[in-house]
Amino acid sequence: MSWNRVAVVGAGLVKFGELFDQSYEQMAAGAFRAAAGHVDKGFDPREVDAVVVATQRGTLWGQEGIGGNTVPSALGISGVACTRVENACPSGSDAFRVGAMMVASGVHQVVLVIGVEKMRDKSSQEGLLSRAASGHPVYNRGETAPVLFAPFATRHMHDFGTTPEMLAAVAVKNHHNGCLDPYAHFRYEVTVDQVLSSPPVCHPLRLLDCCPQTDGAAAVILTSAEDAGRYTDKPVLVAGFGVATDHPYLHEKSTFLALPATVEAARRAYAMAGLGPEDMDMAEVHDCFTITEILDIEDLGFVDKGKGGPATLDGTTSLGGRIPVNPSGGLLAKGHPIGATGVAQLVECTWQLREEGGERQVAIRNGNALQHNVGGRGSGVSVVNILTRNR
Amino acid sequence: METEPRVTLPVGILGVGVAVPSLRIDAAEIARAWSASARGSLAVPDADEDTLTLAWAASLMALDAAGVRPDQLDGLFWGTTRPPLAEGPSHVFLATALGIDRRAGGHLSSGSTHSGMDALVSAWDALGAGHVRTALVVASDALVPGPGSAVETTTGAGAAAYVLGPVAGAPGMLAYRTTDSLPVVDRYRGDGAFATSDTYDGRLFRDKVFMPLVSRVAAELCRAPGADGGTGPHDWSIADPDGRLAPALARSIGANLISAEVTGSLGDTGAPAAFLGAMTAMTAPGSFAMVAYGGGRATAVLAGSTREVPGARGALALLGAPAHTASYPQLLRSRAQLVSSGDPVPMGVPPGSAAFVRGNLEMLCLRGARCEDCGYISTPPSIHPSCAGCGGDRMTIVDLARAGTVETFVVNETMPPPFTAPLPLAVIDLDDGARVMLQGVSEDAPDLAIGDRVQLVLRRYGVERGIPVYGYKAARPPHQAGVAPSPHQTDAARPPHQAGVAPSPHQTDAARPPHQAGVAPSLRQARNRGGSR
Numbered sequence: 001m002s003w004n005r006v007a008v009v010g011a012g013l014v015k016f017g018e019l020f021d022q023s024y025e026q027m028a029a030g031a032f033r034a035a036a037g038h039v040d041k042g043f044d045p046r047e048v049d050a051v052v053v054a055t056q057r058g059t060l061w062g063q064e065g066i067g068g069n070t071v072p073s074a075l076g077i078s079g080v081a082c083t084r085v086e087n088a089c090p091s092g093s094d095a096f097r098v099g100a101m102m103v104a105s106g107v108h109q110v111v112l113v114i115g116v117e118k119m120r121d122k123s124s125q126e127g128l129l130s131r132a133a134s135g136h137p138v139y140n141r142g143e144t145a146p147v148l149f150a151p152f153a154t155r156h157m158h159d160f161g162t163t164p165e166m167l168a169a170v171a172v173k174n175h176h177n178g179c180l181d182p183y184a185h186f187r188y189e190v191t192v193d194q195v196l197s198s199p200p201v202c203h204p205l206r207l208l209d210c211c212p213q214t215d216g217a218a219a220v221i222l223t224s225a226e227d228a229g230r231y232t233d234k235p236v237l238v239a240g241f242g243v244a245t246d247h248p249y250l251h252e253k254s255t256f257l258a259l260p261a262t263v264e265a266a267r268r269a270y271a272m273a274g275l276g277p278e279d280m281d282m283a284e285v286h287d288c289f290t291i292t293e294i295l296d297i298e299d300l301g302f303v304d305k306g307k308g309g310p311a312t313l314d315g316t317t318s319l320g321g322r323i324p325v326n327p328s329g330g331l332l333a334k335g336h337p338i339g340a341t342g343v344a345q346l347v348e349c350t351w352q353l354r355e356e357g358g359e360r361q362v363a364i365r366n367g368n369a370l371q372h373n374v375g376g377r378g379s380g381v382s383v384v385n386i387l388t389r390n391r
Numbered sequence: 392m393e394t395e396p397r398v399t400l401p402v403g404i405l406g407v408g409v410a411v412p413s414l415r416i417d418a419a420e421i422a423r424a425w426s427a428s429a430r431g432s433l434a435v436p437d438a439d440e441d442t443l444t445l446a447w448a449a450s451l452m453a454l455d456a457a458g459v460r461p462d463q464l465d466g467l468f469w470g471t472t473r474p475p476l477a478e479g480p481s482h483v484f485l486a487t488a489l490g491i492d493r494r495a496g497g498h499l500s501s502g503s504t505h506s507g508m509d510a511l512v513s514a515w516d517a518l519g520a521g522h523v524r525t526a527l528v529v530a531s532d533a534l535v536p537g538p539g540s541a542v543e544t545t546t547g548a549g550a551a552a553y554v555l556g557p558v559a560g561a562p563g564m565l566a567y568r569t570t571d572s573l574p575v576v577d578r579y580r581g582d583g584a585f586a587t588s589d590t591y592d593g594r595l596f597r598d599k600v601f602m603p604l605v606s607r608v609a610a611e612l613c614r615a616p617g618a619d620g621g622t623g624p625h626d627w628s629i630a631d632p633d634g635r636l637a638p639a640l641a642r643s644i645g646a647n648l649i650s651a652e653v654t655g656s657l658g659d660t661g662a663p664a665a666f667l668g669a670m671t672a673m674t675a676p677g678s679f680a681m682v683a684y685g686g687g688r689a690t691a692v693l694a695g696s697t698r699e700v701p702g703a704r705g706a707l708a709l710l711g712a713p714a715h716t717a718s719y720p721q722l723l724r725s726r727a728q729l730v731s732s733g734d735p736v737p738m739g740v741p742p743g744s745a746a747f748v749r750g751n752l753e754m755l756c757l758r759g760a761r762c763e764d765c766g767y768i769s770t771p772p773s774i775h776p777s778c779a780g781c782g783g784d785r786m787t788i789v790d791l792a793r794a795g796t797v798e799t800f801v802v803n804e805t806m807p808p809p810f811t812a813p814l815p816l817a818v819i820d821l822d823d824g825a826r827v828m829l830q831g832v833s834e835d836a837p838d839l840a841i842g843d844r845v846q847l848v849l850r851r852y853g854v855e856r857g858i859p860v861y862g863y864k865a866a867r868p869p870h871q872a873g874v875a876p877s878p879h880q881t882d883a884a885r886p887p888h889q890a891g892v893a894p895s896p897h898q899t900d901a902a903r904p905p906h907q908a909g910v911a912p913s914l915r916q917a918r919n920r921g922g923s924r
């Protein structure tokens with residue numbers, strides 16, 4: 001039996017990309033207005049009584065002390081309760097979970113969960129993903145973002161025979177989906193050959209195996225399941241969620257063939273929702289690198305361990321496949337504005353369950369969708385949220 | 392100055408070791424950039440090698456050869472023209488990384504290429520006086536010549552180490568020495584200057600400084616008591632600032648020059664030059680001379696061996712081993728003389744931070760925290776108050792094994808300054824069951840593979856705000872013969888040398904086949920963590 005105590009009544013985002021002409025505050029306002037405008041029966045911004053902001057790091061645009069509390073003013077609702085959630089790459093999905101619990105507790109009635117990240121105000125050289133200064137000053141010296149995932153690719157290829165073509169198939173699929181998503185950062189097709197001939201970034205990953213650095217914002221409006229009818233006749237309910245941590249350093253990993261945080265977060269979310277991977281109609285998963293999506297679809301139970309590569313190659317995760325994965329284009333094509341990423345994935349899941357997915361709409365048979373992020377030092381945290389349109 | 396030879400107490404040579412940097416360059420390639428010509432090959436350091444890392448490697452090789460544990464030493468006598476810190480803890484960093492007892496003595500000699508000989512003489516005197524029973528002498532240099540300078544096409548790098556002790560029963564000995572000086576300004580580096588410069592015209596230096604001074608100490612050595620009836624020893628190793636001076640001197644005194652081959656392949660290694668050139672003499676019984684020059688001083692040493700000195704044959708093999716060829720731009724980058732215009736990525740935690748005060752010992756000594764409940768070894772201890780295996784908090788600090796097997800790895804190809812790609816990073820299962828993740832060395836980047844055996848070598852991780860930061864990197868053997876002896880490791884467990892150090896072209900196919908059949912059985916520690924997996 002699913003949890004189903006909280007409903008998403010509105011969901012929206014700004015087009016992701018290099019938004020050089022928009023400030024952090026302007027992106028936030030754009031996402032909020034999009035979510036408010038999505039509420040079927042109309043929404044007065046002043047109905048919001050609490051805001052949960054997901055921004056992973058303000059230092060990316062020179063704001064060390066960004067506390068989330070600057071956001072309500074930008075949204076024109078200064079005075080409301082506001083809290084920032086920072087939990088690495090799952091910041092947005094964890095903010096959603098926190099917002100849902102705030103509503104379920106009865107303390108707050110209408111909660112805005114908004115993810116905002118400004119990544120391109122600094123040059124890519126100065127950006128998060130090219131820095132190599134996190135963790136221990138010596139033991140982790142040189143660990144840029146791809147270093148946190150590429151060792152899994154090396155081992156997955158060694159043990160399961162996963163090929164560069166299989167990795168490339170993830171990028172090809174997600175770029176194709178991105179072409180169908182007007183909100184995606186990249187809207188062009190890539191071929192396997194283009195992926196395999198793109199510049200090496202962090203062996204065995206190449207440039208087109210990696211997601212871009214993207215500006216963006218996304219927002220959802222949550223109410224209790226009972227109140228949802230005041231806003232929409234098509235509420236999407238929070239069926240369950242799970243969070244799990246793992247050791248934050250790569251040398252403490254129990255395996256390089258899976259991300260244990262994802263496995264445990266998924267187990268908890270499935271248990272809370274009373275559902276399993278076979279019940280999902282689609283999933284938005286964390287494909288910061290191509291290998292990550294292959295690990296995800298195995299760890300989330302969509303395919304057997306070791307079969308993520310072949311399953312991607314044979315179309316299992318394509319739009320018309322058994323379990324469409326990342327119809328929005330994923331992080332690889334839609335982009336990865338960190339705090340906004342998870343919220344935007346939940347926007348996509350909401351739209352798909354409401355069959356508002358346009359050209360990229362997947363077949364909704366069971367009425368359930370899964371959203372997943374994993375990240376932090378050494379994939380030390382994962383969040384899984386499961387949404388349903390079934391009451 | 393014809394005086395009676397002084398009496399010198401002989402001391403024993405118990406073992407020797409050497410280290411050479413990982414790169415070679417033809418002097419002609421450097422000269423070509425400046426429309427000049429030059430001969431010979433030079434041994435040059437990679438960006439993460441310096442005089443300290445070379446000294447570390449040579450020292451461990453000598454200790455291993457002598458069968459002396461670092462904690463048995465009474466002193467470390469280190470001679471290097473240019474220590475890694477002009478002022479600062481250079482000596483204690485090296486001693487700590489070597490595992491020498493922190494109450495041991497010794498000292499750091501520097502300031503000219505004569506510093507290696509100064510270190511040897513100091514240890515010799517301390518032994519003669521009876522203040523020291525066993526001493527480690529290491530001479531090393533990785534000098535930075537100015538681009539386009541005359542010394543740039545002659546400056547090499549390397550290290551040589553001796554373990555000295557009582558003469559009775561020792562395979563080798565230092566018998567006698569002579570020294571002399573001239574107040575001249577030859578090669579120098581002023582306060583605040585980055586690169587070493589030459590003052591004198593080459594002919595002026597040869598005719599009025601080097602030849603007369605070195606001839607005098609050589610002639611005096613030949614009159615030493617017991618020096619083969621006044622003719623001196625047959626074999627001479629002579630430090631050679633430009634590759635032509637030692638042969639000329641040898642001809643003038645009728646000596647057999649044994650150091651020319653090393654000088655020709657490594658260049659002028661500076662402080663260790665006289666010692667590196669003499670390794671060949673210690674592979675068999677006989678007497679020989681070593682002559683050092685630098686900073687207006689020259690010293691000649693009469694030495695000999697009654698049998699092969701442990702380490703000498705291995706040293707000779709290492710000196711002649713093939714190595715990777717550097718381009719001139721790569722050399723300039725490694726010396727920080729060709730620098731990207733971008734802001735370098737700072738260390739997340741600067742060396743001035745308390746984290747380095749807390750963490751220096753565990754980094755330099757490579758320590759872990761072994762769980763008394765489950766045996767899991769967490770590294771490094773200071774950030775693991777709880778066992779990463781079982782969550783327990785009863786830990787014992789242990790020295791980690793210094794060799795292991797690659798569990799998985801990456802090669803970082805796109806790195807902001809100060810990094811230079813390609814940079815391997817590898818997860819290593821050490822032979823004691825601990826697991827670490829460390830940088831690899833650049834020469835392993837083209838074909839590193841899961842299952843490869845690696846050794847942990849001390850390297851310079853960076854120079855942050857002028858302060859060098861040292862740590863260990865994973866390198867496939869043969870790399871530097873000096874590999875820290877592990878308390879957990881027997882000789883039998885040492886990794887087999889891998890064939891072929893020549894770099895293969897980097898594979899352009901993303902596909903690196905999952906070859907490496909017959910991967911060594913993993914000694915990975917059991918991970919009985921909680922959770923659902």
Ligand SMILES: [Zn+2]
Pocket residue numbers: 762763764765766767778779780781782783
């Ligand atoms: Zn334990």
